[in-house]
Structure formats: C-alpha cells, structure tokens
Amino acid sequence: MKYLYILQQALVWVMIVYWIYNIVIGFCALIRLKEKPLKVDKKHKFMMIIPAHNEEKVIGNLIASLKALDYPKELYDIFVIEDNCTDHTAEIAREAGCKIYTRNDPKRKTKGYALNWFLAKVLEEKLEYDAFSVIDADNVVDKNFLNAMNHKLCQGETIIQGYKDIKNPTDSWIASGYALFYWFQHRFYHLARYKVGLSPLMNGTGFVVSFDVIKNTGWNTKTLTEDVEFSLMNIASGNKLGWATDAVVYDEQPTGFMESWKQRTRWTKGHMQIFRHYTKDLAKGIVKNKTMASFDGLVYIMCVPVIVISLLLIIVNFIMWTLEKMTFGKMILSVIAMLAAGYAAYALSGVIIIIMDRRPIKKMWKGILLYPFFMASWAILNFFCLFKRDVKWEKIEHVKVVSIDEMPEHNSKARKRNNQ
Numbered sequence: 001m002k003y004l005y006i007l008q009q010a011l012v013w014v015m016i017v018y019w020i021y022n023i024v025i026g027f028c029a030l031i032r033l034k035e036k037p038l039k040v041d042k043k044h045k046f047m048m049i050i051p052a053h054n055e056e057k058v059i060g061n062l063i064a065s066l067k068a069l070d071y072p073k074e075l076y077d078i079f080v081i082e083d084n085c086t087d088h089t090a091e092i093a094r095e096a097g098c099k100i101y102t103r104n105d106p107k108r109k110t111k112g113y114a115l116n117w118f119l120a121k122v123l124e125e126k127l128e129y130d131a132f133s134v135i136d137a138d139n140v141v142d143k144n145f146l147n148a149m150n151h152k153l154c155q156g157e158t159i160i161q162g163y164k165d166i167k168n169p170t171d172s173w174i175a176s177g178y179a180l181f182y183w184f185q186h187r188f189y190h191l192a193r194y195k196v197g198l199s200p201l202m203n204g205t206g207f208v209v210s211f212d213v214i215k216n217t218g219w220n221t222k223t224l225t226e227d228v229e230f231s232l233m234n235i236a237s238g239n240k241l242g243w244a245t246d247a248v249v250y251d252e253q254p255t256g257f258m259e260s261w262k263q264r265t266r267w268t269k270g271h272m273q274i275f276r277h278y279t280k281d282l283a284k285g286i287v288k289n290k291t292m293a294s295f296d297g298l299v300y301i302m303c304v305p306v307i308v309i310s311l312l313l314i315i316v317n318f319i320m321w322t323l324e325k326m327t328f329g330k331m332i333l334s335v336i337a338m339l340a341a342g343y344a345a346y347a348l349s350g351v352i353i354i355i356m357d358r359r360p361i362k363k364m365w366k367g368i369l370l371y372p373f374f375m376a377s378w379a380i381l382n383f384f385c386l387f388k389r390d391v392k393w394e395k396i397e398h399v400k401v402v403s404i405d406e407m408p409e410h411n412s413k414a415r416k417r418n419n420q
Helices: 002-030 059-067 089-095 111-125 145-154 175-197 227-234 257-289 290-298 304-323 328-356 362-385
Strands: 044-052 074-083 099-103 131-134 159-166 205-211 242-251
Touching: 002 304, 044 059, 044 089, 044 111, 044 145, 044 159, 044 227, 059 074, 059 089, 059 227, 059 362, 074 089, 074 111, 089 099, 099 111, 111 131, 111 227, 145 159, 145 205, 145 242, 159 175, 175 242, 175 257, 175 328, 175 362, 205 257, 227 257, 227 290, 257 290, 257 304, 257 362, 328 362
Parallel strands: 044 074, 044 131, 074 099, 159 242
Antiparallel strands: 131 205, 159 205
C-alpha cells in the first residue's frame, strides 16, 4: 500500500508541475511586446496555395478574398491543388484566373500528401517566389493578410502563423466550442510563447513559410497533422516560428458532433504519431540548441500522455478505495470536486477570452455553458484513440458560404485586442 500511495503522489505532482508550467507561460500573454526592428525593407513575392478536395461550394469566396488583398497584385499568385476532385472545384478556380495543379492519388488524400507533392514540383520547377502561404479552401482572408505577413518576413521571421478566426462561431454548440478553444489557444498558447521567445505552432491554415526553409529539405511531413509536425521539425532543428495577430483568416468549423468527433480523432491520432516520431528529436534539440523552445515543444506533445496520467490517477484512487484506504464517500467527493473544478475552469476560460478579445458575449452564452462538455468529449476521445490503431481519412464537408465582407471585423484597421 505504501508504494501505491507513492505512485498516487507522483501522479499528482506530475499533473501539478505540467499545469503550473503551462499556466505560467500562458500569463506571459499579458506582457507588453516590443516591436522587432526590420532587417530588410521590401515587398516579398508570395505564392498563395489552396489545397482543395471537392470544395466547389466555398472556394469561390476564398479566391475573391485573395484577389481583394491590399497588396501589389503582381507580387502574389494563387495556386490551387486540385486534389482528387470529382466536382467543379478546378473549373471555378480556373475561371477566376488561378493556376491549377491536378493531383490524382486516391490512396493518399490528406493535405500533407498534397503539399508534399505540390511543393516538390514547385522546387523542381524553380519558380521564383520568396515565400508561400497555405490557405484552406473553406477560408476567407482579411485584406491586410499579406501586408502583415510581409512585415514579419522583413523582421527576419521565416515561418509565421497568422490568426485563425472562425467563420461560424454561433452556428452550434460544437462550432462555439471550437471557437472558444482557438481564441483561447491563440492568446494563451501561441501569443504567450511568441512574447517570451519560445515558439508558437502552425494551426493548419493561414501560415507563411519562406522558401529558404524548405529549399534543401522539401516539405516532407508524414503524419495526419502535418501543420504541427512541420512546426516541431523546425523547432527541434532550432528554427522558431513567428506569430502575426493581424494576419487574419476566417475558418469554418464543424457544427455536428459526429463530424467533429471524426475530425478530432484524426488530430489525436496525428498527435500520437508525432509523439512517436519526434520525442527523440525534440530531446536532442534541447541539448543541441540550448534553448527552451525544444523543451516547450516536448511539453506540448505530452498532452495526450498527461490525459493518460489523469485516468491512471482515477484508477489508483479507486484501487485505494477498494483496499479501504480511502472511504467511498471521500472518493466520490474527490471525483465530484474534480469534475466541478474542471467545468468551472473551462466555462470561466470561455468568458475570460470573450471579454479579453472584446467579442459580443450574448450569442455565445450557450457555447460557454457547453464548452466544458466539448472539452470533456475531447478527453474521452483521446482515451479511445489509445486503442484505435488506424484512422481513415474522411473529408469534412464545408458548406458555410460567406464573403469576406460579411465578417464582422473585416473593415477594422487592425486586430489589437490587447495582443501587443
């Protein structure tokens, strides 16, 4: 029993240290950030890449928003990867003046495969661009996007993640859950780390990469979450990412629970693949680069093991109760306290981020109240994924047809939101 008690205390302290570390870093989002000086002063030439698999319903509005960017038109071109399409995606893009690259490989449908294939071709063709941006076909893009990204490139950043906002935050409690999760993560994970010299991570869409980064290595990702994988590959090699709050894209989120479950299952399996492939590289990066960024990346990929530790702690408490070292009442109270604290923490975090981001709170009340259940479903999903060997890629349907002019903050001069 002594050893069981020691195990229980060890698990508790692992949890405490993990969360204290993340909370302390998160509070760094409140630090005032001094503007970095420019290393060069130029207008870079961009390749705007749209990976698209059967996106005829939404791609037109994305292209329209890209063509309306407040940036010299001769300094960016729009490329569409027609990835295993069976609809009119290519025709719509072609009529809008985009450059089309057609890929047919039904066995490899993920965006990671599409980018591997396309960027290999671009490097082989030696097209003359300074940087590329990847935008999902269901997005629309704020007119200031390239100006903000160009400014970051001029400051010496080579990989920059923009601000992924949400097209449909009030469409359902699921969409609201995604919105609250991303808004909170943007400020208290990405921005916080950027401010203290650590590294944010790519967020799937709305990022820019200098071609110098991939000139010798290519894109070459191999997991289901190519964005985080590419981030950690670079962090392990000593190349930290930049963050651009005012480079905004609006992304569509699933509205149904089962569709969301499929998407988040894929993300979790991708995270587990990353844990398996990159733990050693990040550990080596800590020693080689002598910076905290690789350590912080290692902490990030520990989030799934931490969930396992939480479940193990519950099991240990149950065993101690069965051995009569913890009364049944005490065990039930501890579980109720843990659930109540978790509910309060997530609901409160939703209120805090809406207030800090100065967003209208009235339409988000249902989302706030149900946000803890959204996050709890993610924890349950992570547990099930431990026993799910493989995940079949399934397309998430995008149907939210809105233009950039319909976004409530499109006409604002900048997204300050106390993020400076």
